[in-house]
Amino acid sequence: MIVKLERLEVQSHKDMEMIDITPDVDRVVSESGLQDGMVMAMTAHTSAGVLVTEGIECLERDVLAHLERLAPKDPPQGTYGYWHNRYLDYDGRLGFNAGDHLKSILGGVNCMFPVENGKVVRGSRQRIYFVEYDGPLARTVFIQVFGEGR
């Protein structure tokens, strides 16, 4: 039985950005010695996400634009004003990124794939993305493998 955890650092370069981490997940599996089992990727953050979609730039734009529509950084004043816009003493600053936390919830924070014969089993169009909603920041993604070794 193999259980290994890698903390992958991802440097985002923009306020909102989709970063393809599929090669990193494949590498972790390859280096782990896992033969058959599962691999899980999960963001360590609450204003970022991990999701799976087709790996094309137009779709990346649509995903970010749609999440921004659903949970805008600057919502209309009034009914949809964010309660999170207040001083957070444990952080020494105001929290005013509720929209980015909500995007993280909507888009999801993790994904899981089967591993067979030492390879990640993905659909032909599927790519694994780390999604930045409040960058640029150096972020962490947990990648854990578990299953039978070679």
Place this chain on the structure above:
Amino acid sequence: MQPLGIDFHTHPVLVREMIARHPDLARTARETFYIGNNFQPLETFHLELDAAGLEQAVVLPIDATTALGATIYTNRQISELCSMSPRLIGFASVDPHQPDAAETLADAIANLGLRGLKLSPATQRFFADDTSVYPVYETARRLGIPILFHAGMSWEPGSRLQYGQPLRFENVAADFPDLQIVLAHLAWPWVTEAVALALKYPNVHLDTAALYFDNPQDFLRYSMTEALPLTVFERSLRRQILFGSNYPRVEIKNMARALRSLGFSDECLTLIFRGNARRLLEARRPGLLENEPPERKVLEGV
């Protein structure tokens, strides 16, 4: 589209490379500066400037040795950080309670390549109009460097709001008319008083690093277009307002976006983001060569 600009108010407390060199800075960030965000590589600072459309940032230390037994970066550490990045402009800080504060300032400007002075009465526990600090102001005046004062409210536990009242800076502005003073954070909640000072004293400037409730956009809209009309800043104080973010308490991108949303003219935004900062930073007296003994220059009134 405005030309690239300068963030006049940042604190480099989260920079990983500096924490690797000086591990105590990690504790300082948490226990003295009270910031809970994750430590970040210097690259994130650069990318944050990129995201805001800016090219440079002033990085600020605070010497609170007497008041708190701590420095939030020493002058030497600020200089070390600036040597890693041409995009960072270092300011010095001195402990105003120390009798050699003026000499310390002169040394930092002459030998460490620093470009201004940061003082935080709320953190350092002194009143800006205490005449015992006047030798520091006189040295800054002679050197031609600006002083950035924390003004207005401080969240800091143990501190008192009274240190930040704008009227405590009036004597300094009046007694040192050639000294360029920046009152940070719009001196909130006393924005009207700070604006009054700036209207009366052309050597008083205000930075925009203000966020005490809601979000940057709503807060600046209230403070700069509702509590007071935008025209006061646009017409009367256009040469006395500087863009500041207070990063990392507020992301530079968010504060820049908020300021650009208020309705200032492009000409005014260019002054706020760049022109006014450049003028203050370039006023440093010529003849101040690196590594030249500062005492002689000060004595000669350079």
